[in-house]
Amino acid sequence: MHTHILPKTMPNWTEKFGYGKFIHLEPNSDGSANMMQGSNFFRRIVENCWDENMRMEEYQKFATQVQVVCTIPVMFSYWAKPKDCAELSRFLNDHIAELVQRFPKNYIGLGTVPMQDQDEAMKELERIKSIGLVGIQIGSNINDQNLNEEEFFPIFETCSRLGLAVMVHPWQMMGFDSMKKYWLPWLVGMPAETSRAACSMIFGGVLERLPNLRVCFSHAGGSFLPTLGRIEHGFNCRPDLVAVDNDINPRNYLGKFWVDSITHDIDALKYILRMQGSKRVCLGSDYPFPLGDLEIGAFIEKSDLSQHEIEDIFCNATMEWLGLDKRYFL
Numbered sequence: 034m035h036t037h038i039l040p041k042t043m044p045n046w047t048e049k050f051g052y053g054k055f056i057h058l059e060p061n062s063d064g065s066a067n068m069m070q071g072s073n074f075f076r077r078i079v080e081n082c083w084d085e086n087m088r089m090e091e092y093q094k095f096a097t098q099v100q101v102v103c104t105i106p107v108m109f110s111y112w113a114k115p116k117d118c119a120e121l122s123r124f125l126n127d128h129i130a131e132l133v134q135r136f137p138k139n140y141i142g143l144g145t146v147p148m149q150d151q152d153e154a155m156k157e158l159e160r161i162k163s164i165g166l167v168g169i170q171i172g173s174n175i176n177d178q179n180l181n182e183e184e185f186f187p188i189f190e191t192c193s194r195l196g197l198a199v200m201v202h203p204w205q206m207m208g209f210d211s212m213k214k215y216w217l218p219w220l221v222g223m224p225a226e227t228s229r230a231a232c233s234m235i236f237g238g239v240l241e242r243l244p245n246l247r248v249c250f251s252h253a254g255g256s257f258l259p260t261l262g263r264i265e266h267g268f269n270c271r272p273d274l275v276a277v278d279n280d281i282n283p284r285n286y287l288g289k290f291w292v293d294s295i296t297h298d299i300d301a302l303k304y305i306l307r308m309q310g311s312k313r314v315c316l317g318s319d320y321p322f323p324l325g326d327l328e329i330g331a332f333i334e335k336s337d338l339s340q341h342e343i344e345d346i347f348c349n350a351t352m353e354w355l356g357l358d359k360r361y362f363l
């Protein structure tokens with residue numbers, strides 16, 4: 034789970050809608066493409082970002098059959114007018130749904146929704162369900178609003194009712210402008226963003242009020258699990274600041290959400306496994322991006338974890354998170 038994909042061609046939304054800095058692709062002569070944010074260069078991507086066959090071949094090298102795909106967070110476009118973001122979301126979701134239809138044993142799809150507008154988001158959730166996607170990917174913040182804000186609750190409630198899983202991905206990292214050097218937004222900001230999202234959903238009572246909502250936090254939950262001792266201590270020593278919306282100890286939520294395995298460190302993974310249990314740690318790669326685990330679980334396979342734990346991480350945890358049955362893929 035946790036891989037990113039884009040359609041090979043997309044409309045130039047900035048031209049179409051006449052404002053903003055939407056992402057579009059400009060092909061290069063070597064077969065790669067530049068992701069352009071309005072007229073600014075954002076990132077160069079290569080064929081494995083959109084070529085479905087190349088993606089399956091690259092996965093085969095690591096004996097991996099199925100990829101859970103979702104868009105790249107910069108595509109969320111939560112800043113756009115809701116109707117425009119809804120149109121863009123439908124375009125991306127239809128692309129993924131069509132891919133899953135053609136390769137049902139190799140691809141599982143997550144959608145994106147206009148989180149900035151409750152009604153548009155809920156409408157798209159119903160549609161996402163009907164076209165065969167099994168969940169959504171959302172940002173760690175929505176236009177700098179935290180995920181505990183009441184306006185997002187009906188969206189989570191709808192996911193819970195429809196049985197759609199939620200993957201929380203860090204993006205628009207806090208401190209971005211003040212720490213651009215050394216790739217710090219990715220190395221420091223992203224783990225903090227994910228902890229921000231987990232703390233917001235726990236302290237805001239989202240997980241408490243929606244016990245059947247299946248949420249997965251990216252990159253092993255970012256800094257949330259490694260700093261849970263501090264978070265719990267804060268909850269105990271300053272309940273007047275921390276326990277204002279939910280008086281249940283944050284440690285109680287261990288094992289009630291999922292995280293992926295992207296730690297690049299077996300000791301960190303073992304710590305996460307002790308906290309979460311192997312049924313709540315899914316094999317994630319962040320393919321095809323360089324900060325991901327691009328040897329798809331090799332560090333787990335050659336570890337001394339038990340076969341049972343490895344099977345949970347490689348398959349069962351993701352199946353439970355998404356509400357799927359592995360027999361379907363055999």
Ligand SMILES: [Zn+2]
Nearest residue numbers: 035037202319
């Ligand atoms: Zn990612």
